[in-house]
Amino acid sequence: MVSFFDYAIEILPEMLSGAWVTLQLSVVCITVGIFFGMILGVARVYSSKFIYWIVTAYVEFLRGTPCLLQLFFIYYGLGDMGLLLKPILAAGIALGINTSVYQAEYFRGAIQSIKPGQMVAARSMGLSKWKSIRYVILPQALRLVIPSSSNEIIYMFKYTSVAFAVGVPELLAQADLTGAMNFRYFESYVVAAIIYTIMVFAVAKIMSTIEKKVTIPGLQLAQ
Amino acid sequence: MEILRILISELPQFAKGTLVALEVLAGLLIVGLVLGLAIALAEIFGNTLIKFLATTLRKFLWAIPQLVLLFLVFYLPFDLNRMLAAIIALGLCSSAFQSQIFRGAILSIQSGQLEAAKAMGLSKPKIIFYIVIPQMIRLSIGPWTNEFSSELKDTSLAYVVGVVEIMRNAKYIIAYTYGNTAAVYLFVGILYFTLTRIGTSFFYRLEERLWVPGFEKRSG
Amino acid sequence: MSTILEVKHLTKKFDDNEVLKDVSFELKKGETLAVIGSSGSGKSTLLRCLNHLSPPDSGQILLEGVNINTPEIDINSIRADMGFVFQDFNLFTHLNILENVMFGPLRVRGLSKKQARQIAAAEIKRVGMIDKIDSYPAQLSGGQQQRISIARALALKPKLILFDEPTSALDPELTGEVLSVMTALANEGMTAIVVTHEMGFARSVADKVIFIDQGLIVEQGEPKIMFATPRHERTRLFLSNFVRLE
Numbered sequence: 001m002v003s004f005f006d007y008a009i010e011i012l013p014e015m016l017s018g019a020w021v022t023l024q025l026s027v028v029c030i031t032v033g034i035f036f037g038m039i040l041g042v043a044r045v046y047s048s049k050f051i052y053w054i055v056t057a058y059v060e061f062l063r064g065t066p067c068l069l070q071l072f073f074i075y076y077g078l079g080d081m082g083l084l085l086k087p088i089l090a091a092g093i094a095l096g097i098n099t100s101v102y103q104a105e106y107f108r109g110a111i112q113s114i115k116p117g118q119m120v121a122a123r124s125m126g127l128s129k130w131k132s133i134r135y136v137i138l139p140q141a142l143r144l145v146i147p148s149s150s151n152e153i154i155y156m157f158k159y160t161s162v163a164f165a166v167g168v169p170e171l172l173a174q175a176d177l178t179g180a181m182n183f184r185y186f187e188s189y190v191v192a193a194i195i196y197t198i199m200v201f202a203v204a205k206i207m208s209t210i211e212k213k214v215t216i217p218g219l220q221l222a223q
Numbered sequence: 224m225e226i227l228r229i230l231i232s233e234l235p236q237f238a239k240g241t242l243v244a245l246e247v248l249a250g251l252l253i254v255g256l257v258l259g260l261a262i263a264l265a266e267i268f269g270n271t272l273i274k275f276l277a278t279t280l281r282k283f284l285w286a287i288p289q290l291v292l293l294f295l296v297f298y299l300p301f302d303l304n305r306m307l308a309a310i311i312a313l314g315l316c317s318s319a320f321q322s323q324i325f326r327g328a329i330l331s332i333q334s335g336q337l338e339a340a341k342a343m344g345l346s347k348p349k350i351i352f353y354i355v356i357p358q359m360i361r362l363s364i365g366p367w368t369n370e371f372s373s374e375l376k377d378t379s380l381a382y383v384v385g386v387v388e389i390m391r392n393a394k395y396i397i398a399y400t401y402g403n404t405a406a407v408y409l410f411v412g413i414l415y416f417t418l419t420r421i422g423t424s425f426f427y428r429l430e431e432r433l434w435v436p437g438f439e440k441r442s443g
Numbered sequence: 444m445s446t447i448l449e450v451k452h453l454t455k456k457f458d459d460n461e462v463l464k465d466v467s468f469e470l471k472k473g474e475t476l477a478v479i480g481s482s483g484s485g486k487s488t489l490l491r492c493l494n495h496l497s498p499p500d501s502g503q504i505l506l507e508g509v510n511i512n513t514p515e516i517d518i519n520s521i522r523a524d525m526g527f528v529f530q531d532f533n534l535f536t537h538l539n540i541l542e543n544v545m546f547g548p549l550r551v552r553g554l555s556k557k558q559a560r561q562i563a564a565a566e567i568k569r570v571g572m573i574d575k576i577d578s579y580p581a582q583l584s585g586g587q588q589q590r591i592s593i594a595r596a597l598a599l600k601p602k603l604i605l606f607d608e609p610t611s612a613l614d615p616e617l618t619g620e621v622l623s624v625m626t627a628l629a630n631e632g633m634t635a636i637v638v639t640h641e642m643g644f645a646r647s648v649a650d651k652v653i654f655i656d657q658g659l660i661v662e663q664g665e666p667k668i669m670f671a672t673p674r675h676e677r678t679r680l681f682l683s684n685f686v687r688l689e
Contacts, residue, residue, distance in 0.1 A: 064372075064416035066379035068390060069408060076397070077405035158288035165383060172290055185298040193287045193295060200286040339533035339592075342494055343599060344523030344551050353550055358537045437536045437581025 008191045011178040015188075018174030019195050025091060025170060026157045032096030033156065034149070037103025038138070044108045046133060055104075062101040068162050070094045075166045091163035099156040103149060110144035111137060143214055150207035157203050158196065171195060226406045233396050237414065240392035244378040244418075247309050247388060251374060254314025259321025264351070266322070267329055277322075284319035289380055292316055297384045309381035313374065320370050328362035329355055361430075361438050368426040372419045379415075389414060444471040446508075447603060447634055448493075453502035453512075455485075455492055455658075462488045463499070464658040470603070470651075473632040477639055477649035477666065481681060485658040486638045490605045493636070494518075494525045506602065523551050526596030526604035531612045532588040534580040540567065540591055541576045547599040559598075566594040570624050586617030590624050603634035610641060642685040646670050654678050 043055045062070065074097075075090035085093070114137060122132035164173035171192055179188035265277035284292075289312065296303065296312040303311070332355060340350045382390040393411045397404050448470040455463040462485045470476050478486045492499040495511075495518050504512045511521050534543050544563035548554045554562070567573050570590040580588055589609055596604050606625065610618040622641060626648050629635065639645060645652055646666045653663040654677075662669060662678045673679040 061412070061416055064376075064419040065412040066376035066390070066415055068379045068382065069411055069415065072390070072393075073405065073408040073412070077408045080402065080404035158286075161288040161290040162380070164290070172288070172294075175291070175294070179298075186295065186300065189291055189295045189298060193291050196288055196291055197283060197286040201282075333533070333536070335529060335531055335533035336535055338496060339527070339529060339535070342496060342522055342527035342529075343547050343595075344519040344521070346519055349550060353546075354535060354537075358535075361537060435537060435539070435581075436579040 004187055004190075007182070007184060007187050011182070011188060011191060014174050014178050015171065015191055015195060018169060018171035018192075019199065021088075021168065021170040022157075022160055023199070025088065025095070025160045025163060025168065028092045029095035029099055029160065030153050030156055032092070033099030033103050033152075036096070036100035037149075038107050038142075040100060040104035041107025041111060041141075042133060042138075044104065045111045046129070059101045059104050062098065063105070067095065067098045067159060068165060070098050071162060071166060087163070087166045087168045090166060091160070091168050095156065095160060095163065098159075099152060102152050103145075106145050106148040106152065107141060109148070110141040113144060114140050143216060146207075146211050146214065150204075150211065153207060154200060154203055158200060161196075226403050229396070229400050229403060230407070230410050233392075236392055236396065237389065240387060240389040241414065241418070243306070243386065244375075244381075244388040247306065247313070247378045247381050247386065248375055250306075250310035251314040251317055251378070252371065254310060255317030255321045255370075255374070258315070258318035260325055262318060262322035263325035263329060266326055268347075268351070281319050281322050284315050287316070289313060289316045289377060290383060293380060293384055305384050305386045306381070308384060309378075309386050313377060313380065317370065317374055321367070324363045324366045324370060325359060327366070328359045331362055332358045361433055361435070364426065364430045364433065368423055368430070371426060372423050375419055375422055376415060444473060446470070447472045447506070448636075449503075449505040449508075450493070451503040451505070453489070453492060453499050453504065455488055455497065455499045462658050463492065466502070466655075466658075466660055468653055468660065468663060470634065470636065472634055474634060474650040475629040475648060476636045477645035477652045478636060478655060479639065479642070479645055479652060479681070480655035484655045486655045487607055489655065490527075490607050490636065490638050493605060494522045494527060496527075519551075523547070523599050524602045526599055526601035528589070528592055528596050528604060528606045528609050530608040532580070532585070532592045534588055534592055534595070536580055539577055539579050540572065540583075543580070543591060544594045544598050547595060551599060562598050562600075563594070566597045567591070569597065570594045571620075584617060585613045586620045589613065589621045593621075593624055593628075597628075597633075603636065604628075606635060606637040606639070608638050608640065610639070642670075642682070654681065656681070 040055055040059060043051055044059070047055065071091060071094040074094045075085065075087065078085065078090075118136055118140065119132055122136040123129070127135065160170060161172040163170050164176065167173070169177075175188040175192035176185075179185035182188070262277045262281050265273050266281070269277060287295075292315060293309060293312040296315075297305070297308040299308075336354060336358075337350060340354050345353070378388055379390045381388050382394075385391070389411055393407050397407050400407075446469050450469070451467050453463055453466040454461070466489060468476075478489065480486045488497060491497040493504060499512060502512060503510045506521065506524070510516075511518075535546065538546065541560070541563055544567055545556075545559040548559035548562045549556065552559075564573070564576070567576060570593055572587060572590055572594065575583060575587065575591075580591070583591065593604075593609075609625070610621050613621065618641070622644050625635070625637065625644070629648050637644070637649065649666050651663065652666045652669050654661050654669070654673075654675075656677050662673065662675050669678065670682060673682055
């Protein structure tokens with residue numbers, strides 16, 4: 001056991017640098033995901049028939065395919081066609097796109113659970129459709145979406161580990177690397193698991209704090 | 224269209240990969256179901272110690288990324304074959320999610336019904352077997368279908384420990400038919416999408432068949 | 444008539460709150476006992492103590508002369524002998540009407556499916572619901588659900604039935620159908636304890652009335668006498684609220 005702790009401390013600098021990359025990658029793709037998820041979600045509820053079908057097809061297709069595949073398509077597929085992205089950029093785009101379609105579904109659900117009377121009331125005051133969405137619907141939807149959205153955020157945080165498959169030096173890749181250098185794979189992965197666990201618990205704590213801060217009495221997602 | 228010819232000639236290979244993916248899927252879902260149900264029942268009906276242990280286990284399995292657990296199991300000090308390692312690791316992760324599904328379903332059963340069963344003189348195991356489980360199945364089949372489709376896609380993670388599933392197949396084909404990467408991956412995407420659709424529509428139909436008045440129906 | 448149930452010095456506390464204080468009464472075979480009192484008086488707790496849904500703290504409950512308030516007793520077999528009808532019905536939502544009523548004979552009594560079905564059909568007929576045999580609880584009105592839950596209790600062939608405010612959750616226009624089923628049962632000689640706010644039922648159907656206030660039995664006796672000339676001031680006050688309403 002002592003040797004495990006010695007080893008863990010020995011590889012800690014590498015592991016923490018990986019954790020830092022994980023954190024940065026997560027922030028990028030989660031931000032991308034929420035931004036595009038919101039747009040896609042609004043488009044699925046309020047846009048014209050034509051755009052609705054395009055968005056729906058896009059969202060449904062991406063929801064039906066693995067994240068790893070999307071990553072390989074963007075990194076190897078586009079690379080093969082001459083557009084070779086840096087691994088970290090490819091991962092940011094692929095994971096951001098992946099999480100945005102799930103966020104889109106949560107936004108859609110949240111928007112649809114807002115009572116129709118809210119839109120009617122906004123319109124009857126002379127607000128345009130987009131202004132009504134911007135000032136009345138979205139502020140409510142953003143609050144309603146938080147529980148499911150934060151689950152997706154935590155899920156995506158863990159899922160950034162797939163970026164190791166295209167060579168991004170994040171936490172899992174660092175575990176792999178230190179494991180290979182010292183031929184102590186299992187122990188390296190245990191260290192990675194511990195760091196992930198601590199970070200995931202921290203992210204979950206932050207999300208639940210935000211959730212509590214922004215709740216409005218009486219405003220809840222319809223069950 | 225060179226690429227079409229290649230894809231058609233590789234169809235048997237893809238069929239094999241699909242079969243492997245489905246085996247991994249079935250295996251991990253069963254592991255996740257058994258352990259997930261056990262965790263859920265322990266968290267609800269267990270005594271303080273059992274409850275604590277079950278909750279702790281669930282939280283850790285939930286917090287560790289699938290890939291990390293996959294490598295952990297793969298590099299265990301004793302030899303496991305790749306497929307079995309993938310099934311166990313992904314199954315463990317799935318159990319954390321499945322237990323939440325079952326727990327939510329059980330807790331939404333009206334407590335009055337459990338009391339009514341108790342008042343009729345039914346023992347605890349019988350109440351679980353005849354009242355809790357049948358209602359839990361109906362209440363959890365909707366969210367469980369989501370878990371199914373997310374695990375179907377996550378069988379692709381078994382790629383990283385060298386299970387020859389769909390992604391690994393695609394990699395081989397790309398390697399010896401140079402220059403078709405995007406097209407092959409697009410085809411693989413369509414394959415996964417189709418599998419997901421077939422799978423979920425099967426569970427929708429099952430839900431429809433098990434439905435009785437009084438249970439909420441998903442709109443779709 | 445023989446005594447079927449004898450309750451002696453029953454007490455029950457929730458934390459520091461004494462909900463039942465030294466409650467004693469007895470019930471003869473075939474009698475209908477109405478328990479009345481304001482909300483929170485302890486009357487529902489009394490009922491739930493009898494079949495140990497809330498185990499009493501002390502006292503004796505003698506069912507056909509055997510004390511069932513001891514740890515050695517198999518409470519499940521006792522519960523099967525005491526039917527219980529809930530305020531909010533609590534039918535099993537995943538089972539249809541026939542399956543709900545068959546459930547007791549099949550899963551508690553261990554009878555064959557055929558026997559269970561015969562018993563269930565007879566009890567469903569008795570409460571006048573035979574045309575709804577294939578429906579599910581969610582498709583029935585509250586009154587209909589309560590009639591089925593009475594049939595479910597009857598199908599166990601209990602020695603007595605405990606009714607816990609069986610009409611309190613119902614709209615006024617639906618209470619009649621449930622009360623008439625209960626009246627018919629009383630006339631057929633079913634032994635029952637009915638916790639109720641229906642003073643009309645208590646006065647005209649019950650053989651005996653108990654008035655509970657703050658966990659104490661204030662007064663018990665024949666309904667006609669108690670309703671006409673209550674001996675205690677608290678009983679008189681309680682009853683006067685209802686007289687005005689009727």
